[in-house]
Amino acid sequence: MPRRTLFRGVRLVDPASGQDGVTDVLIEDELVASVGPGSSHGKAEVIDADGLVMAPGLVDLHAHLREPGFEHKETIGTGTRAAAAGGYTAVCAMPNTDPVTDNAAVVAEVRALADKSGACEVLPAGAITKGLEGESLTDIAEMAEAGVKLFTDDGRCVQSSRVMRLALEYAKPFDVIVCQHAQDEALSEGWQMHEGYYSALLGLAGAPSAAETIVVARDLALARLTGGRLHVTHVSAEDSIDLIDRAKREGVRVTADATPHHLTFADEDLVHYDTNLKVNPPLRTPEDRAALRSALAAGTLDAVATDHAPHAPEEKEQEFDQAPPGTTGLETALSAVLTSLVEPGLVSLADAIDRMSTRPARLLGLDDHGGPIAPGRAANIVVFDPAVDRVIDETCFVSMARNSAFIGRRLRGRVLWTLFQGAFTVMEGEPAR
Amino acid sequence: MIKHLLSIGDLSREDVERILDTAESFREVGTRVIKKVPALRGRTVVNLFYENSTRTRISFELAAKRLSADVINFSTSGSSVAKGESLKDTALTLQAMGADAIVIRHSSSGAPVTLTRWIKGSVINAGDGTHEHPTQALLDLFTIREHFPSFEGLRIAIIGDIRHSRVARSLTFAVSKMGGDVTLVGPPTLIPPEAPGWGAEVSHDVDAVLPKLDVCYMLRVQRERQRQQFFPSVREYSRLFGLSRARVDALPDHALIMHPGPMNRGVEIASDVADLPQSLISDQVANGIAVRMSLLYLMLGGSGPSEEGGLDA
Secondary structure: OOOOOEEEEEEEEEEOEEEEEEEEEEEEEEEEEEEEEOOOOOOOOOEEEEOOEEEEEEEEEOOOOOOOOOOOOOOOHHHHHHHHHHEEEEEOOOOOOOOOOOOHHHHHHHHHHHHHHHOEEEEOOEEEHHHHOOOOOHHHHHHHHHOOOOOOOOOOOOOOOHHHHHHHHOEEEEEOEEEEEEEEEEEEEOOOOOOOHHHHHHOOOEEEEHHHHHHHHHHHHHHHOOOEEEEOOOOOOHHHHHHHHHHOOOOOOEEEEEEEEHHHHOOHHHHHHOHHOOOOOOOHHHHHHHHHHHEEEEEEOOOOOOOOOOOOHHHHOOOHHHHHOOOOOOHHHHHHHHHHHHHHHHHOHHHHHHHHHHHHHHHHOOOOOOOOOOOOOEEOOOEEEEEEEOOOOOHHHOOOOOOOOOOOEEHHHHHEEEEEEOOOEOOOEEEOO | OOOOOOHHHHOOOHHHHHHHHHHHHHHHHHHHOOOOOOOOOOOOEEEEEEEOOOOHHHHHHHHHHHHEEEEEEEOOOOOOOOOOOOHHHHHHHHHHHOEEEEEEEEEOOHHHHHHHHOOOOOEEEEEEEOOOOHHHHHHHHHHHHOOOOOOOOEEEEEEOOOOOOOOHHHHHHHHHOOOEEEEEEOOOOOOOOHHHHHHOOHHHHHHHHHHOOOOOEOOOOHHHHOOOOOOOOEEEEEHOEEHHHHHHHHHOOOOOOOOOOOOOOOEEEEHHHHHOOOEHHHHHHHHHHHHHHHHHHHHHHOOOOOOOOOOOO
């Protein structure tokens, strides 16, 4: 007997089909059975979804699940449950694990772990260079055959122009994304935060925006040269956006994302030396933040990506210069976007869902994710209350980690139901068992 | 009075005046045969020094002892910290032992701010990384005040590695707060481009600045910065920014020469210049004790039920 759930009176926001209106949605086993008011539903469990929003499950281009190698920070099990709690149904797992995901065997291991314990789809990202050393290319074809869609040395930036050129060139036949964490290492050596008024005031070594922009400019030139497919992740500086915008207009194959924390915070928020706000790349100025918000609204930035970076408490509870960079993000991303962008009217709800689900799903070639929510489609879905307010505290995380930049912040919106391939991974706001 | 002293920004102008005024009365204690008052009897002050600093630690230690406080020197070498104990656990330990004030010196900017999360008592920043060194600025103000009736319109140049200097930050903020005019002088690589936002002038030409000064404040230059290429050679640095005998002649007669120590004689300051009568380097050291007594007294003893022994007791 099929398991049937009817969401009645839900506001369906589905950028892939262009729908935005109140309707009923019936889920039957792993599929969407029907969409439309008064769908016949026989013996379905009925969820009164009045006032709630249904959207395609969120898709994250950039998360650190830490397994294998750093299971004291996060595991694929806890990381994907955190993802589900945040409304995600697919995440791209960064390769800076131990061992580094720089060959098909590690890709297979990550996939196996995800199949066993994953509460959402996990797409292992592959390293561009062996051991993230920036010197020799990994077996990109073999990993692409194993299903890798995105290659990055994230956490490190490919410094050599030649290596980056070859990566963009070599990867072309496999239709995969070459994703860069843009940061000139010599110009940002020893950095603790954005170089500017506040770094000078706080006595913290700075990384100037130019450290990012120089690499973005170089990589755009290389994408132009090679015709390769470049993705610039966690863009932080206004100047980088200007370059990306121009390149897009000129037809360069480039996409880009920004994080919820760069869209929310700025360097001025570091005055209390809160290590949860120490992130890589650093939070930049309020002007940069405003530019990121506009670029997300305009679509110059294609996606919001969390850069979920869990750390153990003892790693973050240190002197500022000794704490590792990173904030968690999977469980707060949707609320952060609702609070910083949708609530002030900078981005429509439909565009927010587009940047958090539909576009990243298309970038990764994930047909089952990102909508449309239509009969016969896989039920990868999030249902959230867009109106509820909550204050984030250390106790409200499913992730093993508590290093959230948003602790103490009032955020809008809460995920109540997440369905991954038709199975509830979140029920009534709680992780499903 | 404030609970913690983490940066000069924590202090109002009135706070600064009160600290300096109180320091006047404590200076006399240092001239007595028995250099001790019972103001902080029964209080515990911990000197938590993660970085070697003989002069600052001794200055705080003497200040606390002259106020009759119990003083514990916790230096990190050979301690639990050397065994890998975190700042948090060290703080919780000191908290459990009932420390009333922790004086912290640390190589990480912001470490005193972080420490306040775990400490119920007062935290005093005795120099953190390249951030601030507020008690140095207070003792410098105290030293300057002995020679000038008011800080209003006082013209001071701070010369050297502004970028990496906690002394420069605190002194700039302190002098500006009190109404003086600060000019920061050094090579552009050693002055943050945002320094004008601190309310200071910036110059790269020592000789243009000297004739207008009331106070010429020299900073120690670390040879490490040359290895990092902030300037090409010590010789060139010294030629462009060192305080030579000839440059002293360009200063007005009334101008004072100051240096927070330790000095590199022959680099930022010529040896015979350091020994001139207008060089107040030894006064700065002596005044440090009185100013730190004042601060500890006001922060720990100025109020509360245990105030049994005041200044005159």
